[in-house]
Amino acid sequence: MGRKFIDNWIIQLKKTILPLLILSMLKQERLYGYLLIVKIKECTGFDISEGTIYPILNRLKEDGCVNSEWIEQKTGIPRKYYILTQEGEKMMEELNTYWQTIIQDINNQIEYEKE
Amino acid sequence: MKRNDFNSVKAYRIYAKYIEQVKETIARLDKDDMQDIMSEIDSHIYESFISNKKILSEEERMETVIRHLGNPESYLRPILAEKQLKYAINKYNLWGILKGFAALLLTGGQYVTITILYLLILSGGILTIAKIFYPDKTGLFIEDGNFVGLGYLSGINAETIELLGYWLIPISVVSCVIFYFFITFILKKIVTIKTKLNLRNRGI
Numbered sequence: 001m002g003r004k005f006i007d008n009w010i011i012q013l014k015k016t017i018l019p020l021l022i023l024s025m026l027k028q029e030r031l032y033g034y035l036l037i038v039k040i041k042e043c044t045g046f047d048i049s050e051g052t053i054y055p056i057l058n059r060l061k062e063d064g065c066v067n068s069e070w071i072e073q074k075t076g077i078p079r080k081y082y083i084l085t086q087e088g089e090k091m092m093e094e095l096n097t098y099w100q101t102i103i104q105d106i107n108n109q110i111e112y113e114k115e
Numbered sequence: 116m117k118r119n120d121f122n123s124v125k126a127y128r129i130y131a132k133y134i135e136q137v138k139e140t141i142a143r144l145d146k147d148d149m150q151d152i153m154s155e156i157d158s159h160i161y162e163s164f165i166s167n168k169k170i171l172s173e174e175e176r177m178e179t180v181i182r183h184l185g186n187p188e189s190y191l192r193p194i195l196a197e198k199q200l201k202y203a204i205n206k207y208n209l210w211g212i213l214k215g216f217a218a219l220l221l222t223g224g225q226y227v228t229i230t231i232l233y234l235l236i237l238s239g240g241i242l243t244i245a246k247i248f249y250p251d252k253t254g255l256f257i258e259d260g261n262f263v264g265l266g267y268l269s270g271i272n273a274e275t276i277e278l279l280g281y282w283l284i285p286i287s288v289v290s291c292v293i294f295y296f297f298i299t300f301i302l303k304k305i306v307t308i309k310t311k312l313n314l315r316n317r318g319i
Contacts, residue, residue, distance in 0.1 A: 032158065032162070033158075033159055034158070034162035034163060035162070049183065049190075050183065051189055051190030054155070054190060054194065055190065055193040055194055058194050058197065059197075062201075070154070075161070077116065077157065077158055077161040077162075078154065078158060079158055079162070080151075080154065080155050
């Protein structure tokens with residue numbers, strides 16, 4: 001019961017934070033889907049499935065937070081790069097501010113409990 | 116990807132079969148969206164396929180890539196629902212809009228759908244109480260052999276006949292119980308499938 005709750009909680013937390021993570025990575029550089037998954041895994045250890053990342057990218061695109069561009073490759077298989085828009089940057093900053101506030105508040109609460 | 120990109124015929128067949136599945140799944144989208152999704156999946160498969168090149172055989176690599184991607188219907192469902200809703204809104208197609216909303220509810224809001232179904236059970240309870248307090252105005256009504264209504268009717272003509280009488284109460288109660296167990300069974304199935312998918316995705 002306890003383990004199941006913790007596992008579900010971790011999954012939900014990762015899902016919640018994923019759009020912020022994607023936007024912050026796209027702020028640094030434009031990325032294509034596969035590379036985004038690899039980079040997220042490298043940076044955070046999150047093992048994200050394709051079925052999770054592409055619907056989020058599509059949602060962010062529909063909301064105008066990212067644009068996409070097909071770039072031809074020598075291999076003959078083009079890559080679809082995602083680029084952060086100004087709207088996306090604003091959204092990322094807002095999400096980040098809220099995220100930092102929550103972390104701070106929770107940390108304060110946990111520290112208070114310890115005392 | 117093309118046949119030339121593969122040394123193994125088996126690996127190519129696995130790839131081609133999967134691509135065919137994707138095509139079938141997105142067949143209802145317009146040409147540009149179809150092309151965009153196909154190309155992105157193709158690109159993803161290629162990028163995944165060329166990684167781990169030294170470790171696994173082509174066939175094993177392709178199987179791993181496809182397994183990781185999963186059933187196209189599962190991961191494309193939210194994208195399809197959104198695109199179809201967008202088309203319907205652009206064309207002022209009411210039926211399409213309703214279908215799109217229904218699809219979106221099914222993709223992200225199984226629990227919303229289930230909640231609405233549960234609320235429907237309440238209506239059975241309300242019907243039972245109404246029958247006790249307003250027996251003449253509550254029931255299954257017909258007029259000249261045609262269905263008029265089921266429930267509470269305020270304006271009843273002399274020609275309107277109520278068919279069930281007090282049988283409405285046990286029928287409502289039994290229907291509610293059956294409906295309740297049916298919905299709960301569906302909810303349990305959804306939770307089981309979701310848990311299995313979460314475990315399979317090892318994290319997300």
